[in-house]
Amino acid sequence: MTSADLPALDAHAHIAPDVTRDQITALGDAVVFAMTRSLHEASQVKNRRDHSLIWGLGIHPAVATARAAWDPERFKDLLRSFALVGEIGLDRRGGDWARQCSIFQEILTIVRSEPVLVSIHSSGATTEVVQYLHDAKTGGAILHWFNGDDTDVKRAIDADAYFSVNAAMSEDQIRRLPRDRVLCETDFPARKVRSRRPADTGRIELLLSQAWGTSPQEVRAATWWNLRTLSERSGAIERLPEPVADTLLYL
Ligand SMILES: [Zn+2]
Known part of the structure:
Protein backbone atom coordinates (compact mmCIF):
# COMPACT_ATOMS: atom_id res chain seq x y z
CA MET A 1 0.00 0.00 0.00
CA THR A 2 1.40 3.41 -0.92
CA SER A 3 0.68 6.42 1.26
CA ALA A 4 -1.77 7.67 -1.39
CA ASP A 5 -3.99 4.64 -0.71
CA LEU A 6 -4.10 4.88 3.04
CA PRO A 7 -7.66 5.05 4.37
CA ALA A 8 -8.92 7.87 6.57
CA LEU A 9 -8.04 7.44 10.23
CA ASP A 10 -10.41 8.95 12.80
CA ALA A 11 -9.02 8.55 16.32
CA HIS A 12 -12.08 9.82 18.21
CA ALA A 13 -15.74 9.55 17.20
CA HIS A 14 -19.02 8.48 18.75
CA ILE A 15 -20.94 5.69 17.08
CA ALA A 16 -24.18 4.16 18.34
CA PRO A 17 -23.71 0.66 19.78
CA ASP A 18 -26.49 -0.60 17.48
CA VAL A 19 -24.83 0.69 14.28
CA THR A 20 -25.86 -1.47 11.35
CA ARG A 21 -23.71 -3.32 8.87
CA ASP A 22 -24.90 -0.96 6.09
CA GLN A 23 -23.90 2.10 8.09
CA ILE A 24 -20.44 0.64 8.62
CA PHE A 33 -12.01 4.76 16.95
CA ALA A 34 -15.55 4.40 18.28
CA MET A 35 -15.91 5.65 21.84
CA THR A 36 -18.48 4.49 24.35
CA ARG A 37 -19.64 6.65 27.27
CA SER A 38 -20.64 4.05 29.86
CA LEU A 39 -20.00 0.46 30.90
CA HIS A 40 -23.55 -0.29 29.75
CA GLU A 41 -22.78 0.93 26.20
CA ALA A 42 -19.44 -0.89 26.22
CA SER A 43 -21.08 -4.17 27.19
CA GLN A 44 -23.41 -3.77 24.19
CA VAL A 45 -20.47 -3.65 21.76
CA LYS A 46 -17.99 -6.00 23.41
CA ASN A 47 -18.77 -8.94 21.14
CA ARG A 48 -18.89 -6.94 17.92
CA ARG A 49 -16.12 -7.69 15.46
CA ASP A 50 -16.14 -4.79 13.01
CA HIS A 51 -13.06 -4.73 10.79
CA SER A 52 -12.86 -0.97 10.53
CA LEU A 53 -14.16 0.09 13.94
CA ILE A 54 -11.98 0.02 17.02
CA TRP A 55 -14.47 0.09 19.86
CA GLY A 56 -13.55 1.85 23.10
CA LEU A 57 -14.43 0.94 26.67
CA GLY A 58 -15.41 4.27 28.21
CA ILE A 59 -16.91 6.11 31.14
CA HIS A 60 -17.43 9.68 30.00
CA PRO A 61 -16.48 12.02 32.88
CA ALA A 62 -19.43 14.36 32.26
CA VAL A 63 -22.12 11.66 32.14
CA ALA A 64 -23.58 11.35 35.65
CA THR A 65 -25.28 8.01 35.02
CA ALA A 66 -22.00 6.54 33.74
CA ARG A 67 -20.19 7.72 36.88
CA ALA A 68 -22.94 6.32 39.10
CA ALA A 69 -22.61 2.92 37.43
CA TRP A 70 -18.80 2.80 37.75
CA ASP A 71 -17.69 -0.65 38.85
CA PRO A 72 -13.97 -1.49 38.67
CA GLU A 73 -14.54 -5.25 38.62
CA ARG A 74 -16.94 -4.97 35.71
CA PHE A 75 -14.50 -2.65 33.94
CA LYS A 76 -11.63 -5.15 34.36
CA ASP A 77 -13.82 -7.94 33.07
CA LEU A 78 -14.82 -5.95 29.95
CA LEU A 79 -11.27 -4.71 29.37
CA ARG A 80 -10.15 -8.10 28.01
CA SER A 81 -12.40 -7.54 24.96
CA PHE A 82 -11.03 -4.11 24.03
CA ALA A 83 -7.91 -2.69 22.34
CA LEU A 84 -9.03 0.82 23.24
CA VAL A 85 -10.21 2.54 26.41
CA GLY A 86 -12.27 5.70 25.84
CA GLU A 87 -13.64 7.94 26.39
CA ILE A 88 -12.41 8.61 29.90
CA GLY A 89 -10.94 11.71 31.57
CA LEU A 90 -11.94 14.84 33.43
CA ASP A 91 -14.41 17.64 32.60
CA ARG A 92 -14.32 20.87 34.61
CA ARG A 93 -18.03 21.53 34.12
CA GLY A 94 -19.12 17.89 34.18
CA GLY A 95 -20.20 17.78 37.85
CA ASP A 96 -19.03 15.77 40.89
CA TRP A 97 -15.35 16.60 40.39
CA ALA A 98 -14.15 14.41 43.27
CA ARG A 99 -15.81 11.33 41.84
CA GLN A 100 -14.52 12.14 38.33
CA CYS A 101 -10.99 12.27 39.73
CA SER A 102 -11.25 9.03 41.66
CA ILE A 103 -12.69 7.12 38.68
CA PHE A 104 -10.09 8.55 36.29
CA GLN A 105 -7.23 7.68 38.61
CA GLU A 106 -8.57 4.18 39.18
CA ILE A 107 -8.93 3.54 35.44
CA LEU A 108 -5.42 4.81 34.69
CA THR A 109 -4.04 2.45 37.32
CA ILE A 110 -6.00 -0.53 35.97
CA VAL A 111 -4.94 0.05 32.35
CA ARG A 112 -1.31 0.90 33.15
CA SER A 113 0.01 -2.56 32.33
CA GLU A 114 -2.57 -3.46 29.65
CA PRO A 115 -1.86 -3.44 25.89
CA VAL A 116 -4.44 -0.77 25.04
CA LEU A 117 -4.76 2.71 23.58
CA VAL A 118 -6.51 5.24 25.84
CA SER A 119 -8.51 8.21 24.47
CA ILE A 120 -8.73 10.97 27.08
CA HIS A 121 -11.06 13.95 27.50
CA SER A 122 -9.61 17.00 29.33
CA SER A 123 -12.09 19.86 28.84
CA GLY A 124 -11.13 22.67 31.25
CA ALA A 125 -8.83 20.26 33.08
CA THR A 126 -5.71 19.87 30.93
CA THR A 127 -3.18 20.44 33.74
CA GLU A 128 -4.90 17.98 36.07
CA VAL A 129 -5.24 15.30 33.37
CA VAL A 130 -1.54 15.53 32.56
CA GLN A 131 -0.67 15.31 36.26
CA TYR A 132 -2.72 12.11 36.63
CA LEU A 133 -0.99 10.65 33.56
CA HIS A 134 2.40 11.41 35.11
CA ASP A 135 1.47 9.87 38.42
CA ALA A 136 -0.04 6.72 36.92
CA LYS A 137 2.65 6.29 34.24
CA THR A 138 -0.01 5.04 31.84
CA GLY A 139 1.16 4.29 28.28
CA GLY A 140 -0.92 4.44 25.11
CA ALA A 141 -2.54 7.78 25.98
CA ILE A 142 -4.12 9.93 23.27
CA LEU A 143 -5.27 13.33 24.53
CA HIS A 144 -8.35 14.19 22.50
CA TRP A 145 -9.16 17.86 21.65
CA PHE A 146 -6.35 18.94 24.00
CA ASN A 147 -6.33 22.69 24.66
CA GLY A 148 -3.45 22.81 27.13
CA ASP A 149 -0.79 25.54 27.01
CA ASP A 150 2.89 25.02 26.15
CA THR A 151 3.70 23.77 29.65
CA ASP A 152 0.84 21.24 29.59
CA VAL A 153 1.90 20.06 26.14
CA LYS A 154 5.49 19.60 27.23
CA ARG A 155 4.46 17.68 30.34
CA ALA A 156 2.06 15.56 28.30
CA ILE A 157 4.90 14.59 25.98
CA ASP A 158 7.09 13.81 29.01
CA ALA A 159 4.32 11.40 30.01
CA ASP A 160 4.58 9.91 26.48
CA ALA A 161 1.10 11.04 25.41
CA TYR A 162 -0.15 11.55 21.84
CA PHE A 163 -2.82 14.02 20.66
CA SER A 164 -5.88 13.64 18.44
CA VAL A 165 -6.84 16.91 16.78
CA ASN A 166 -9.92 18.15 14.92
CA ALA A 167 -10.98 20.99 12.64
CA ALA A 168 -12.64 23.01 15.45
CA MET A 169 -9.30 23.54 17.17
CA SER A 170 -7.43 26.81 16.71
CA GLU A 171 -4.49 27.00 14.34
CA ASP A 172 -2.27 28.10 17.23
CA GLN A 173 -3.22 25.04 19.23
CA ILE A 174 -2.60 22.70 16.31
CA ARG A 175 0.83 24.22 15.75
CA ARG A 176 1.72 23.66 19.39
CA LEU A 177 1.63 19.87 18.95
CA PRO A 178 4.62 18.03 17.46
CA ARG A 179 4.05 16.31 14.16
CA ASP A 180 5.29 12.94 15.38
CA ARG A 181 2.60 12.82 18.10
CA VAL A 182 -0.54 13.83 16.21
CA LEU A 183 -3.56 11.80 15.01
CA CYS A 184 -6.74 13.16 13.37
CA GLU A 185 -10.25 12.93 14.81
CA THR A 186 -13.76 14.13 14.02
CA ASP A 187 -15.34 13.79 17.49
CA PHE A 188 -18.46 13.02 15.39
CA PRO A 189 -21.22 14.04 16.01
CA ALA A 190 -19.79 17.19 17.69
CA ARG A 191 -21.40 20.01 15.73
CA LYS A 192 -18.55 22.45 16.16
CA VAL A 193 -16.17 20.21 14.19
CA ARG A 194 -18.63 20.11 11.25
CA SER A 195 -17.67 16.61 10.14
CA ARG A 196 -20.60 15.23 8.17
CA ARG A 197 -19.88 11.67 9.22
CA PRO A 198 -17.29 9.69 11.19
CA ALA A 199 -13.97 9.48 9.30
CA ASP A 200 -14.58 12.80 7.56
CA THR A 201 -11.01 13.93 8.31
CA GLY A 202 -10.43 15.97 5.12
CA ARG A 203 -10.72 19.37 6.78
CA ILE A 204 -8.32 18.65 9.67
CA GLU A 205 -5.84 17.00 7.29
CA LEU A 206 -5.90 20.17 5.21
CA LEU A 207 -5.32 22.37 8.29
CA LEU A 208 -2.41 20.18 9.38
CA SER A 209 -0.91 20.23 5.89
CA GLN A 210 -0.91 24.04 6.03
CA ALA A 211 0.59 24.07 9.55
CA TRP A 212 3.30 21.59 8.58
CA GLY A 213 3.98 22.86 5.06
CA THR A 214 3.27 19.49 3.47
CA SER A 215 0.52 17.74 1.50
CA PRO A 216 -2.67 16.24 2.98
CA GLN A 217 -1.47 12.82 1.73
CA GLU A 218 1.71 13.21 3.75
CA VAL A 219 -0.34 14.24 6.78
CA ARG A 220 -2.35 11.04 6.48
CA ALA A 221 0.79 8.94 6.15
CA ALA A 222 2.36 10.69 9.16
CA THR A 223 -0.69 10.02 11.35
CA TRP A 224 -0.70 6.33 10.37
CA TRP A 225 2.99 6.14 11.27
CA ASN A 226 2.25 7.77 14.60
CA LEU A 227 -0.46 5.21 15.29
CA ARG A 228 1.96 2.44 14.44
CA THR A 229 4.57 3.76 16.88
CA LEU A 230 2.00 4.20 19.62
CA SER A 231 0.43 0.77 19.02
CA GLU A 232 3.79 -0.96 19.12
CA ARG A 233 4.96 0.88 22.22
CA SER A 234 1.75 0.23 24.12
CA GLY A 235 1.40 -3.34 22.83
CA ALA A 236 -2.12 -2.53 21.57
CA ILE A 237 -1.15 -3.77 18.11
CA GLU A 238 -1.79 -7.33 19.37
CA ARG A 239 -5.42 -6.54 20.09
CA LEU A 240 -6.32 -4.33 17.12
CA PRO A 241 -8.62 -5.77 14.42
CA GLU A 242 -6.43 -7.74 12.02
CA PRO A 243 -6.97 -5.52 8.94
CA VAL A 244 -5.91 -2.48 10.98
CA ALA A 245 -2.83 -4.23 12.36
CA ASP A 246 -1.95 -5.32 8.81
CA THR A 247 -2.21 -1.76 7.53
CA LEU A 248 0.13 -0.64 10.32
CA LEU A 249 2.66 -3.40 9.73
CA TYR A 250 2.81 -2.84 5.97
CA LEU A 251 3.30 0.93 6.12
ZN1 LIG B 1 -15.80 12.39 22.66
Missing part, protein backbone atom coordinates in the same frame (compact mmCIF):
# COMPACT_ATOMS: atom_id res chain seq x y z
CA THR A 25 -20.15 -0.27 4.95
CA ALA A 26 -20.89 3.38 4.13
CA LEU A 27 -17.66 4.32 5.92
CA GLY A 28 -15.72 2.51 3.21
CA ASP A 29 -12.27 1.38 4.29
CA ALA A 30 -11.88 4.20 6.85
CA VAL A 31 -10.71 3.22 10.33
CA VAL A 32 -12.62 4.80 13.20
Whole structure:
Protein backbone atom coordinates (compact mmCIF):
# COMPACT_ATOMS: atom_id res chain seq x y z
CA MET A 1 0.00 0.00 0.00
CA THR A 2 1.40 3.41 -0.92
CA SER A 3 0.68 6.42 1.26
CA ALA A 4 -1.77 7.67 -1.39
CA ASP A 5 -3.99 4.64 -0.71
CA LEU A 6 -4.10 4.88 3.04
CA PRO A 7 -7.66 5.05 4.37
CA ALA A 8 -8.92 7.87 6.57
CA LEU A 9 -8.04 7.44 10.23
CA ASP A 10 -10.41 8.95 12.80
CA ALA A 11 -9.02 8.55 16.32
CA HIS A 12 -12.08 9.82 18.21
CA ALA A 13 -15.74 9.55 17.20
CA HIS A 14 -19.02 8.48 18.75
CA ILE A 15 -20.94 5.69 17.08
CA ALA A 16 -24.18 4.16 18.34
CA PRO A 17 -23.71 0.66 19.78
CA ASP A 18 -26.49 -0.60 17.48
CA VAL A 19 -24.83 0.69 14.28
CA THR A 20 -25.86 -1.47 11.35
CA ARG A 21 -23.71 -3.32 8.87
CA ASP A 22 -24.90 -0.96 6.09
CA GLN A 23 -23.90 2.10 8.09
CA ILE A 24 -20.44 0.64 8.62
CA THR A 25 -20.15 -0.27 4.95
CA ALA A 26 -20.89 3.38 4.13
CA LEU A 27 -17.66 4.32 5.92
CA GLY A 28 -15.72 2.51 3.21
CA ASP A 29 -12.27 1.38 4.29
CA ALA A 30 -11.88 4.20 6.85
CA VAL A 31 -10.71 3.22 10.33
CA VAL A 32 -12.62 4.80 13.20
CA PHE A 33 -12.01 4.76 16.95
CA ALA A 34 -15.55 4.40 18.28
CA MET A 35 -15.91 5.65 21.84
CA THR A 36 -18.48 4.49 24.35
CA ARG A 37 -19.64 6.65 27.27
CA SER A 38 -20.64 4.05 29.86
CA LEU A 39 -20.00 0.46 30.90
CA HIS A 40 -23.55 -0.29 29.75
CA GLU A 41 -22.78 0.93 26.20
CA ALA A 42 -19.44 -0.89 26.22
CA SER A 43 -21.08 -4.17 27.19
CA GLN A 44 -23.41 -3.77 24.19
CA VAL A 45 -20.47 -3.65 21.76
CA LYS A 46 -17.99 -6.00 23.41
CA ASN A 47 -18.77 -8.94 21.14
CA ARG A 48 -18.89 -6.94 17.92
CA ARG A 49 -16.12 -7.69 15.46
CA ASP A 50 -16.14 -4.79 13.01
CA HIS A 51 -13.06 -4.73 10.79
CA SER A 52 -12.86 -0.97 10.53
CA LEU A 53 -14.16 0.09 13.94
CA ILE A 54 -11.98 0.02 17.02
CA TRP A 55 -14.47 0.09 19.86
CA GLY A 56 -13.55 1.85 23.10
CA LEU A 57 -14.43 0.94 26.67
CA GLY A 58 -15.41 4.27 28.21
CA ILE A 59 -16.91 6.11 31.14
CA HIS A 60 -17.43 9.68 30.00
CA PRO A 61 -16.48 12.02 32.88
CA ALA A 62 -19.43 14.36 32.26
CA VAL A 63 -22.12 11.66 32.14
CA ALA A 64 -23.58 11.35 35.65
CA THR A 65 -25.28 8.01 35.02
CA ALA A 66 -22.00 6.54 33.74
CA ARG A 67 -20.19 7.72 36.88
CA ALA A 68 -22.94 6.32 39.10
CA ALA A 69 -22.61 2.92 37.43
CA TRP A 70 -18.80 2.80 37.75
CA ASP A 71 -17.69 -0.65 38.85
CA PRO A 72 -13.97 -1.49 38.67
CA GLU A 73 -14.54 -5.25 38.62
CA ARG A 74 -16.94 -4.97 35.71
CA PHE A 75 -14.50 -2.65 33.94
CA LYS A 76 -11.63 -5.15 34.36
CA ASP A 77 -13.82 -7.94 33.07
CA LEU A 78 -14.82 -5.95 29.95
CA LEU A 79 -11.27 -4.71 29.37
CA ARG A 80 -10.15 -8.10 28.01
CA SER A 81 -12.40 -7.54 24.96
CA PHE A 82 -11.03 -4.11 24.03
CA ALA A 83 -7.91 -2.69 22.34
CA LEU A 84 -9.03 0.82 23.24
CA VAL A 85 -10.21 2.54 26.41
CA GLY A 86 -12.27 5.70 25.84
CA GLU A 87 -13.64 7.94 26.39
CA ILE A 88 -12.41 8.61 29.90
CA GLY A 89 -10.94 11.71 31.57
CA LEU A 90 -11.94 14.84 33.43
CA ASP A 91 -14.41 17.64 32.60
CA ARG A 92 -14.32 20.87 34.61
CA ARG A 93 -18.03 21.53 34.12
CA GLY A 94 -19.12 17.89 34.18
CA GLY A 95 -20.20 17.78 37.85
CA ASP A 96 -19.03 15.77 40.89
CA TRP A 97 -15.35 16.60 40.39
CA ALA A 98 -14.15 14.41 43.27
CA ARG A 99 -15.81 11.33 41.84
CA GLN A 100 -14.52 12.14 38.33
CA CYS A 101 -10.99 12.27 39.73
CA SER A 102 -11.25 9.03 41.66
CA ILE A 103 -12.69 7.12 38.68
CA PHE A 104 -10.09 8.55 36.29
CA GLN A 105 -7.23 7.68 38.61
CA GLU A 106 -8.57 4.18 39.18
CA ILE A 107 -8.93 3.54 35.44
CA LEU A 108 -5.42 4.81 34.69
CA THR A 109 -4.04 2.45 37.32
CA ILE A 110 -6.00 -0.53 35.97
CA VAL A 111 -4.94 0.05 32.35
CA ARG A 112 -1.31 0.90 33.15
CA SER A 113 0.01 -2.56 32.33
CA GLU A 114 -2.57 -3.46 29.65
CA PRO A 115 -1.86 -3.44 25.89
CA VAL A 116 -4.44 -0.77 25.04
CA LEU A 117 -4.76 2.71 23.58
CA VAL A 118 -6.51 5.24 25.84
CA SER A 119 -8.51 8.21 24.47
CA ILE A 120 -8.73 10.97 27.08
CA HIS A 121 -11.06 13.95 27.50
CA SER A 122 -9.61 17.00 29.33
CA SER A 123 -12.09 19.86 28.84
CA GLY A 124 -11.13 22.67 31.25
CA ALA A 125 -8.83 20.26 33.08
CA THR A 126 -5.71 19.87 30.93
CA THR A 127 -3.18 20.44 33.74
CA GLU A 128 -4.90 17.98 36.07
CA VAL A 129 -5.24 15.30 33.37
CA VAL A 130 -1.54 15.53 32.56
CA GLN A 131 -0.67 15.31 36.26
CA TYR A 132 -2.72 12.11 36.63
CA LEU A 133 -0.99 10.65 33.56
CA HIS A 134 2.40 11.41 35.11
CA ASP A 135 1.47 9.87 38.42
CA ALA A 136 -0.04 6.72 36.92
CA LYS A 137 2.65 6.29 34.24
CA THR A 138 -0.01 5.04 31.84
CA GLY A 139 1.16 4.29 28.28
CA GLY A 140 -0.92 4.44 25.11
CA ALA A 141 -2.54 7.78 25.98
CA ILE A 142 -4.12 9.93 23.27
CA LEU A 143 -5.27 13.33 24.53
CA HIS A 144 -8.35 14.19 22.50
CA TRP A 145 -9.16 17.86 21.65
CA PHE A 146 -6.35 18.94 24.00
CA ASN A 147 -6.33 22.69 24.66
CA GLY A 148 -3.45 22.81 27.13
CA ASP A 149 -0.79 25.54 27.01
CA ASP A 150 2.89 25.02 26.15
CA THR A 151 3.70 23.77 29.65
CA ASP A 152 0.84 21.24 29.59
CA VAL A 153 1.90 20.06 26.14
CA LYS A 154 5.49 19.60 27.23
CA ARG A 155 4.46 17.68 30.34
CA ALA A 156 2.06 15.56 28.30
CA ILE A 157 4.90 14.59 25.98
CA ASP A 158 7.09 13.81 29.01
CA ALA A 159 4.32 11.40 30.01
CA ASP A 160 4.58 9.91 26.48
CA ALA A 161 1.10 11.04 25.41
CA TYR A 162 -0.15 11.55 21.84
CA PHE A 163 -2.82 14.02 20.66
CA SER A 164 -5.88 13.64 18.44
CA VAL A 165 -6.84 16.91 16.78
CA ASN A 166 -9.92 18.15 14.92
CA ALA A 167 -10.98 20.99 12.64
CA ALA A 168 -12.64 23.01 15.45
CA MET A 169 -9.30 23.54 17.17
CA SER A 170 -7.43 26.81 16.71
CA GLU A 171 -4.49 27.00 14.34
CA ASP A 172 -2.27 28.10 17.23
CA GLN A 173 -3.22 25.04 19.23
CA ILE A 174 -2.60 22.70 16.31
CA ARG A 175 0.83 24.22 15.75
CA ARG A 176 1.72 23.66 19.39
CA LEU A 177 1.63 19.87 18.95
CA PRO A 178 4.62 18.03 17.46
CA ARG A 179 4.05 16.31 14.16
CA ASP A 180 5.29 12.94 15.38
CA ARG A 181 2.60 12.82 18.10
CA VAL A 182 -0.54 13.83 16.21
CA LEU A 183 -3.56 11.80 15.01
CA CYS A 184 -6.74 13.16 13.37
CA GLU A 185 -10.25 12.93 14.81
CA THR A 186 -13.76 14.13 14.02
CA ASP A 187 -15.34 13.79 17.49
CA PHE A 188 -18.46 13.02 15.39
CA PRO A 189 -21.22 14.04 16.01
CA ALA A 190 -19.79 17.19 17.69
CA ARG A 191 -21.40 20.01 15.73
CA LYS A 192 -18.55 22.45 16.16
CA VAL A 193 -16.17 20.21 14.19
CA ARG A 194 -18.63 20.11 11.25
CA SER A 195 -17.67 16.61 10.14
CA ARG A 196 -20.60 15.23 8.17
CA ARG A 197 -19.88 11.67 9.22
CA PRO A 198 -17.29 9.69 11.19
CA ALA A 199 -13.97 9.48 9.30
CA ASP A 200 -14.58 12.80 7.56
CA THR A 201 -11.01 13.93 8.31
CA GLY A 202 -10.43 15.97 5.12
CA ARG A 203 -10.72 19.37 6.78
CA ILE A 204 -8.32 18.65 9.67
CA GLU A 205 -5.84 17.00 7.29
CA LEU A 206 -5.90 20.17 5.21
CA LEU A 207 -5.32 22.37 8.29
CA LEU A 208 -2.41 20.18 9.38
CA SER A 209 -0.91 20.23 5.89
CA GLN A 210 -0.91 24.04 6.03
CA ALA A 211 0.59 24.07 9.55
CA TRP A 212 3.30 21.59 8.58
CA GLY A 213 3.98 22.86 5.06
CA THR A 214 3.27 19.49 3.47
CA SER A 215 0.52 17.74 1.50
CA PRO A 216 -2.67 16.24 2.98
CA GLN A 217 -1.47 12.82 1.73
CA GLU A 218 1.71 13.21 3.75
CA VAL A 219 -0.34 14.24 6.78
CA ARG A 220 -2.35 11.04 6.48
CA ALA A 221 0.79 8.94 6.15
CA ALA A 222 2.36 10.69 9.16
CA THR A 223 -0.69 10.02 11.35
CA TRP A 224 -0.70 6.33 10.37
CA TRP A 225 2.99 6.14 11.27
CA ASN A 226 2.25 7.77 14.60
CA LEU A 227 -0.46 5.21 15.29
CA ARG A 228 1.96 2.44 14.44
CA THR A 229 4.57 3.76 16.88
CA LEU A 230 2.00 4.20 19.62
CA SER A 231 0.43 0.77 19.02
CA GLU A 232 3.79 -0.96 19.12
CA ARG A 233 4.96 0.88 22.22
CA SER A 234 1.75 0.23 24.12
CA GLY A 235 1.40 -3.34 22.83
CA ALA A 236 -2.12 -2.53 21.57
CA ILE A 237 -1.15 -3.77 18.11
CA GLU A 238 -1.79 -7.33 19.37
CA ARG A 239 -5.42 -6.54 20.09
CA LEU A 240 -6.32 -4.33 17.12
CA PRO A 241 -8.62 -5.77 14.42
CA GLU A 242 -6.43 -7.74 12.02
CA PRO A 243 -6.97 -5.52 8.94
CA VAL A 244 -5.91 -2.48 10.98
CA ALA A 245 -2.83 -4.23 12.36
CA ASP A 246 -1.95 -5.32 8.81
CA THR A 247 -2.21 -1.76 7.53
CA LEU A 248 0.13 -0.64 10.32
CA LEU A 249 2.66 -3.40 9.73
CA TYR A 250 2.81 -2.84 5.97
CA LEU A 251 3.30 0.93 6.12
ZN1 LIG B 1 -15.80 12.39 22.66
